[in-house]
Amino acid sequence: MRARDYMSLAIDQLRRRKVVTGLCSAGISIGCAAIIVAMSLGQSAQIYAEKELNSFLKMDEITVTPIQNKGDEVNKDVDNRGKLTKQKLNLVRNLPHVKAASPFEEVGYFSMHTTDDRSNNVQVIGTDLEQLANFNHQFRQGGPSDVADTIILNYGAEYGLLDRATLEPLIQKQNQDPFNEEITQQLENIQKLHTPLFQRQVRFERADTADQHKPTTSTMRITSVIKKPADASTDSAKYDKKAYTSLETAALIREQLKLNQGPDAPPASEVGTYKSILVKVDDQNNVEQVEKQIKKLMLNTQTNLKQKERLEDTFKMVRTIALGVGLFVLVIASISIVVAMTMSTHQRRRQIGIMKVLGANLRQIRNMFIIEAALLGLLGGLIGVMISYWLVWGINGAAARATEAGQGFIFIPLINIPLGIFFAVLTGVLSGIYPALSASRTDALTAIKRD
Amino acid sequence: MLKVEQLSHTFRNGPELTKVLHHIDFQVDKGDMIALLGSSGSGKSTLLNLMAGLMKPTEGTIYIAGHDIVKMNENQLAEFRRSNIGFIFQAYELIPNLTVRENIELPLVFQGISPSKRKEKAKQLLEQVGIPDKGELFTSQLSGGQQQRVSIARSLITEPSVIFADEPTGNLDTRTEEEIIAILKHLNKTMSTTFIIVTHEREVADHTKRVITLRDGHLVEDQAPVTVEGGTA
Numbered sequence: 001m002r003a004r005d006y007m008s009l010a011i012d013q014l015r016r017r018k019v020v021t022g023l024c025s026a027g028i029s030i031g032c033a034a035i036i037v038a039m040s041l042g043q044s045a046q047i048y049a050e051k052e053l054n055s056f057l058k059m060d061e062i063t064v065t066p067i068q069n070k071g072d073e074v075n076k077d078v079d080n081r082g083k084l085t086k087q088k089l090n091l092v093r094n095l096p097h098v099k100a101a102s103p104f105e106e107v108g109y110f111s112m113h114t115t116d117d118r119s120n121n122v123q124v125i126g127t128d129l130e131q132l133a134n135f136n137h138q139f140r141q142g143g144p145s146d147v148a149d150t151i152i153l154n155y156g157a158e159y160g161l162l163d164r165a166t167l168e169p170l171i172q173k174q175n176q177d178p179f180n181e182e183i184t185q186q187l188e189n190i191q192k193l194h195t196p197l198f199q200r201q202v203r204f205e206r207a208d209t210a211d212q213h214k215p216t217t218s219t220m221r222i223t224s225v226i227k228k229p230a231d232a233s234t235d236s237a238k239y240d241k242k243a244y245t246s247l248e249t250a251a252l253i254r255e256q257l258k259l260n261q262g263p264d265a266p267p268a269s270e271v272g273t274y275k276s277i278l279v280k281v282d283d284q285n286n287v288e289q290v291e292k293q294i295k296k297l298m299l300n301t302q303t304n305l306k307q308k309e310r311l312e313d314t315f316k317m318v319r320t321i322a323l324g325v326g327l328f329v330l331v332i333a334s335i336s337i338v339v340a341m342t343m344s345t346h347q348r349r350r351q352i353g354i355m356k357v358l359g360a361n362l363r364q365i366r367n368m369f370i371i372e373a374a375l376l377g378l379l380g381g382l383i384g385v386m387i388s389y390w391l392v393w394g395i396n397g398a399a400a401r402a403t404e405a406g407q408g409f410i411f412i413p414l415i416n417i418p419l420g421i422f423f424a425v426l427t428g429v430l431s432g433i434y435p436a437l438s439a440s441r442t443d444a445l446t447a448i449k450r451d
Numbered sequence: 452m453l454k455v456e457q458l459s460h461t462f463r464n465g466p467e468l469t470k471v472l473h474h475i476d477f478q479v480d481k482g483d484m485i486a487l488l489g490s491s492g493s494g495k496s497t498l499l500n501l502m503a504g505l506m507k508p509t510e511g512t513i514y515i516a517g518h519d520i521v522k523m524n525e526n527q528l529a530e531f532r533r534s535n536i537g538f539i540f541q542a543y544e545l546i547p548n549l550t551v552r553e554n555i556e557l558p559l560v561f562q563g564i565s566p567s568k569r570k571e572k573a574k575q576l577l578e579q580v581g582i583p584d585k586g587e588l589f590t591s592q593l594s595g596g597q598q599q600r601v602s603i604a605r606s607l608i609t610e611p612s613v614i615f616a617d618e619p620t621g622n623l624d625t626r627t628e629e630e631i632i633a634i635l636k637h638l639n640k641t642m643s644t645t646f647i648i649v650t651h652e653r654e655v656a657d658h659t660k661r662v663i664t665l666r667d668g669h670l671v672e673d674q675a676p677v678t679v680e681g682g683t684a
Contacts, residue, residue, distance in 0.1 A: 001560060001563055002560075002565075004566070351546055354546060355557070356529060357503075357505065358558045358605075359530065359558055359609075360533075361526045362526055445500060445506060
């Protein structure tokens with residue numbers, strides 16, 4: 001028997017028995033949609049979480065620090081060889097897959113005051129300002145300047161500035177009543193207040209000292225403001241407050257804020273060496289390879305790959321559970337096919353009997369029923385794909401209305417569509433086996449016998 | 452062409468055994484048209500089912516075109532029936548959801564013959580049985596006589612060695628019965644196909660070249676029918 005004949009006989013049966021075809025397809029389509037949506041939810045959630053994590057933890061970046069020992073005579077040689085020098089920085093910059101490498105030295109967290117005495121807390125970082133663009137920082141206003149005492153603010157640093165007279169009573173109230181939702185809400189609302197600071201002058205003040213006359217810097221001009229990172233949500237970007245300065249200005253701030261004084265003061269960097277550099281890699285997948293190369297230069301490295309691995313492990317579990325739920329629904333749906341096909345076998349006993357008398361063998365009868373069941377599965381699978389797109393569209397719509405982001409994060413990876421259809425056809429075939437065997441075992445003579 | 456040797460068959464009904472055929476022996480030559488005549492319960496339908504390989508006999512052998520069909524398994528029998536045996540049923544046994552042409556083509560579908568060849572053969576047979584314009588109709592749109600013509604065409608499409616007709620005129624009026632008998636006789640003559648017709652009507656049996664009469668499972672008579680004029684048919 002030709003494949004085309006099997007198909008046309010099966011299609012004819014499906015077309016004739018519209019109600020049974022409809023019911024079976026509906027059952028299997030729900031199962032197929034459940035698999036596609038469940039798997040897509042798992043994968044979308046993982047990608048969303050990775051994106052969010054990447055915006056915070058910068059998965060494609062490596063922090064490089066010198067190897068430092070106790071400074072005794074025995075380890076002095078190791079200390080010298082483990083220094084993070086300008087030459088090593090240049091070598092790192094020339095490594096394969098390295099997009100950019102630049103010193104990023106944290107000066108500290110300070111209170112930033114405007115000339116009209118509004119303030120917020122920012123993290124000050126000394127770096128090569130010309131290199132900022134290579135670390136995916138796009139300038140919304142202005143750009144890097146060669147002039148000393150200039151700074152660049154990130155997106156979040158322009159938010160949450162408030163005058164001391166307003167802020168201090170609020171903080172005092174919160175300290176007294178930490179679970180007061182109204183105060184918490186007021187403080188959150190303050191974080192959303194925007195103050196344009198481009199070309200304005202600010203100064204930094206140490207907040208960690210009890211001195212009445214807190215050390216403060218000279219006024220510095222803001223020559224540029226960075227755009228909100230594309231992969232970060234507006235809320236998270238507003239809480240991330242940074243001020244970038246040149247390495248020279250960073251040294252000046254340290255000096256003015258007296259950070260180099262006192263017993264706990266960190267040692268100043270030697271000329272031509274750095275405390276920390278940041279390396280941007282062209283792809284997350286190449287981070288490990290680049291990290292190995294950097295380690296060969298006698299340097300310490302630190303990445304966030306471990307967090308990613310942990311996240312992948314968690315989502316592997318989520319995906320397995322989702323697939324299990326989808327398969328369970330599909331198994332339930334397959335019962336409808338078994339019932340409908342078995343009923344159909346009984347209704348068509350006479351027809352099967354005639355076919356056997358005319359020379360159809362067991363295999364041919366069996367194949368006819370299995371192909372019919374597979375077609376039911378395919379039909380259910382195709383309808384299931386449509387249902388899954390509607391479901392995802394609905395969920396995304398609801399998520400967009402419910403969240404500030406205004407858009408849903410669920411998408412259907414293309415691989416899930418053939419996978420869903422495969423499971424649907426497989427369910428059809430497996431459900432069709434019993435009815436097919438039962439049909440092929442029909443005794444021709446009994447089937448065509450008339451009372 | 453067809454040889455039945457010492458064929459016996461017993462049905463089991465619970466603990467009870469009923470012997471319905473007793474040591475039947477006969478032989479049919481190629482191109483013959485014979486009638487198996489007998490009243491209800493004589494064993495004629497059981498004999499036909501055994502010869503068609505739809506049942507296994509308790510004893511004896513059946514040879515068709517040199518093959519011992521008793522020794523064949525279910526699949527071998529299906530394949531043997533497909534190319535060597537044609538069937539004509541009293542109730543036509545056509546498949547209602549297929550067109551007339553598709554019904555006629557069905558045995559060739561199981562043989563894996565290409566659609567174009569099937570179509571061409573079905574068209575020729577439709578002309579031979581006198582319904583050339585009914586090919587695309589469904590069987591429910593045909594009269595009883597026309598449906599039996601479709602059944603005849605279907606039995607002939609594989610050019611079988613032998614055609615078994617089980618009460619082929621049982622559901623038809625006298626005029627249609629004569630038409631169908633005429634078609635069978637004509638096909639037997641022109642195509643040299645062997646016909647074995649099971650009937651309980653002496654009038655139908657008298658149209659054949661030889662009548663085998665069964666009574667209570669015994670072959671009681673095997674002779675050429677006697678015509679009104681006193682000669683043989």
